[in-house]
Amino acid sequence: xxxxxxxxxxxxxxxxxxxxxxxxxxxxxxxxxxxxxxxxxxxxxxxxxxxxxxxxxxxxxxxxxxxxxxxxxxxxxxxxxxxxxxxxxxxxxxxxxxxxxxxxxxxxxxxxxxx
Amino acid sequence: xxxxxxxxxxxxxxxxxxxxxxxxxxxxxxxxxxxxxxxxxxxxxxxxxxxxxxxxxxxxxxxxxxxxxxxxxxxxxxxxxxxxxxxxxxxxxxxxxxxxxxxxxxxxxx
Numbered sequence: 001x002x003x004x005x006x007x008x009x010x011x012x013x014x015x016x017x018x019x020x021x022x023x024x025x026x027x028x029x030x031x032x033x034x035x036x037x038x039x040x041x042x043x044x045x046x047x048x049x050x051x052x053x054x055x056x057x058x059x060x061x062x063x064x065x066x067x068x069x070x071x072x073x074x075x076x077x078x079x080x081x082x083x084x085x086x087x088x089x090x091x092x093x094x095x096x097x098x099x100x101x102x103x104x105x106x107x108x109x110x111x112x113x114x115x
Numbered sequence: 116x117x118x119x120x121x122x123x124x125x126x127x128x129x130x131x132x133x134x135x136x137x138x139x140x141x142x143x144x145x146x147x148x149x150x151x152x153x154x155x156x157x158x159x160x161x162x163x164x165x166x167x168x169x170x171x172x173x174x175x176x177x178x179x180x181x182x183x184x185x186x187x188x189x190x191x192x193x194x195x196x197x198x199x200x201x202x203x204x205x206x207x208x209x210x211x212x213x214x215x216x217x218x219x220x221x222x223x224x225x
Contacts, residue, residue: 033212040218042203042216043215092158103163104148111156
């Protein structure tokens with residue numbers, strides 16, 4: 001199983017809503033990533049979890065809150081978002097040791113629209 | 116600032132043409148990743164390399180460490196190759212994370 005799954009595929013939410021994005025992998029990977037991608041731009045790294053601990057937070061606003069309940073799951077909790085947060089949110093995972101074969105596997109993304 | 120550049124930004128080709136996409140970076144890397152993103156968002160890993168050349172089907176990736184440059188070649192291009200191709204590098208001093216290039220948008224016309 002070399003798949004990273006993300007739910008939901010699409011999400012529309014108001015600025016006062018609280019919602020969560022979910023990501024799951026069963027490849028035994030120990031590093032998991034959240035990226036944000038705006039239209040016609042490359043992915044921007046948001047968070048990295050390594051061995052279930054938050055290792056990188058790229059100065060992301062606190063209205064985005066990541067959570068890694070176990071090594072297979074990664075959540076992104078959303079609260080009080082702004083319309084400019086509308087984007088494709090991508091999850092990825094990798095073995096986590098940083099070597100040449102440490103390829104990142106990407107999920108299909110959640111397309112988020114904030115009204 | 117460690118930056119990744121790609122050229123061209125956009126590329127339109129006729130079916131069957133040989134295509135080259137270029138990537139250049141500024142400082143030493145431990146690995147370079149070529150990714151493909153189709154409309155709708157899904158990203159697929161094509162190659163990861165740190166030296167020499169790799170081939171998979173009609174795709175060939177090369178890297179020149181001294182010149183800090185990599186190329187992705189597509190032989191006998193097909194409309195299904197239409198996608199955004201992204202180069203991402205793992206810098207030697209940046210742990211396990213990648214820095215992404217801006218992408219090259221390829222359209223292959225039948």
